[in-house]
Amino acid sequence: MNDNRPSRDRRLDELAKIEFTGSLGEAFGQYAAALRAVSNRWNTELELASTDVRAALGSMRGRWLGLDAAARRMKARRVARRLKRAQTLAASLTSQAERFPREYARQFLSTLDAAKDQARRINNPEGGQS
Secondary structure: OOOOOOOHHHOOHHHHOOOOOOOHHHHHHHHHHHHHHHHHHHHHHHHHHHHHHHHHHHOOOOOEOOEOHHHHHHHHHHHHHHHHHHHHHHHHHHHHHHHHHHHHHHHHHHHHHHHHHHHHHHHOOOOOOO
């Protein structure tokens, strides 16, 4: 196998390298930052690709795959539209990556803090600090 070409398993090394040991809040923050960086790159790449593909396919001369000029332009628009949808998906992935650590903190850390406070009250009924 050619090692110069990235395989499917190695394309998201930035996300795979993050270890979820120790403080999970920090790990989720690192994961969200890496996911945001990857999805921003995808967003930019797909935006460039959609305009380039439409321009390239629409400007081809001759009979391309047996299609006339109008059919080529229609196919070029269709391909560009699919790339734009993928770009929208990458943009929404970016926004979800920004929400990810906040949602983790809201769902789990507030619950843990409340549980710790309740345990302190149970273990120290006089109300003094432990």
